[in-house]
Amino acid sequence: MFAKTDLLAPDAILGLTKLSATDKREEKIDLGVGVYRTEDGATPVMGAVDLAERAVIKKQTTKAYTPAEGAPGFCEAILKLVFGPDSEQVASGRTIAVQSPGGCGALRLAGELLARNEAAGISAGAPTWANHKPLLAAAGLDVHMIPYYDVKTSMIDFDGFLASVKKLGPTDVLLLHGACHNPTGADLSHEQIDAVIDIAAERGFLPLIDTAYHGFATDLETDAYIVREMTRRLPEVLITYSCSKNFGLYRERTGAIIFAGRNPEQAAAVQSHIINIARASYSMPPAHGGAIVSEILHSPELTQIWRDELTTMNQAMRNSRKLLVDAARESGLGNQLSYITEQNGMFSLLPMTIEDVTVMREEFAIYIVGAGRINLCGVHGGNVGYLVQSLNQVLNR
DSSP, X not given: OOTTOOOOXXXXXXXXXXXXHHOOOTTXXXXXXXXXXXXXXXXXXXXXXXXXXXXXXXXXXXXXXXXXXXXXXXXXXXXXXXXXXXXXXXXXXXXXXXXXXXXXXXXXXXXXHHHHTTOOEEEEEESOOTTHHHHHHTTTOOEEEEEOEETTTTEEOHHHHHHHHTTXXXXXXXXEESSSOTTTOOOOOHHHHHHHHHHHHHHOOEEEEEESOTTSSSOHHHHTHHHHHHHXXXXXXXXXXXXXXXXXXXXXXXXXXXXXXXXXXXXXXXXXXXXXXXXXXXXXXXXHHHXXXXXXXXXXXXXXXXXXXXXXXXXXXXXXXXXXXXXXXIIIITTXXXXXXXXXXXXXXXXXXXXXXXXXXXXXXXXXXXTTEEEGGGOOTTTHHHHHHHHHHHHTO
16 A cells, blocks of 8 residues: 655655754854744743643543533633634624634635535645645645745835736635734734725735734734634624643644624534535644633633743744844845834744755754744854854855
8 A cells, every 4th residue: 555655755845843853063153943932942831821720620620522612611712812702703602713723723624615505726825834825735725926025125025916906706715814923923904904805895806814923923812803804894804813822732732713794593503514625634623722722711810920931932023033134234244134123923034045044954953944934042142243243144145
């Protein structure tokens, strides 16, 4: 059966992480790993998560299956978090959620759901997260790349993006990032989001909003603008949600697929299909992470602790951005990296080529993904000097 099975190349990002782990050079800097990290390189368990997990374990009396839609209380809590506790979207019953194995699981469910409903294809702004295309294409969908980010100017090419969006029709899907665009960090402004909504209302395409960093850009309410405004003004919106970053539940694989429709009947019908698709794949999601999130969001005390931790994490990423830009300016790079302070979240794109990235890794022990994506969490006072000196040598050679 497997005699002719070839060995596949490792995933580019996972392979880079493994390569970095085996590098013994003292000056090594890992800017590739896609997780939040403190200055000492740790990805700690959040305090609210630790307290919630203890409570969940203490109250647990069984390991029986949880409902197909997810851990008790999880979906209700996620809907209120995403749309607001008093939102029309939730109160009307026209929104549903199904817990998934992480944001990746939510995206695969979305892909299967769209394929089942004969979507013509999905358009995504280039560049996008490396795993978007494999996850959605594996469901049988055609994924088309359209303009989004101009690497020469380090800015969103909104005119090019909008021109492509205007060509979409009722059977098309537009993939959008909820906040903290990966890999660029360049998010649409509220005015630009409004312009996309206007076109969606006119052309009839379906927005698919991948929400992987809720709370990492500005705050939970501001970051939810794209989801709340699109679902307020458009008849159908599909959302994928990850709890990996904002709850730090990377290994617990906790996420959700959310649908906002015209009415409760349509929402219930879509939910039934999502559960049917999940049943044919993994049956039901792992309960532990969902139970932790539910515990936090149903406790005012734990919710406040969690929100305070998110604010601290957000500020740390802002500080790292400013630190890098200031150090670059002092090192002789001038304003080449000044755009970084205007972006959001963990990631930004440096103005580099694949060859530059290779030189940074081989000659300077600095690990960067693809053609310049860096995780700002890896930048701190102890390494920023060496980082910008190395960048200066490579970018200005």
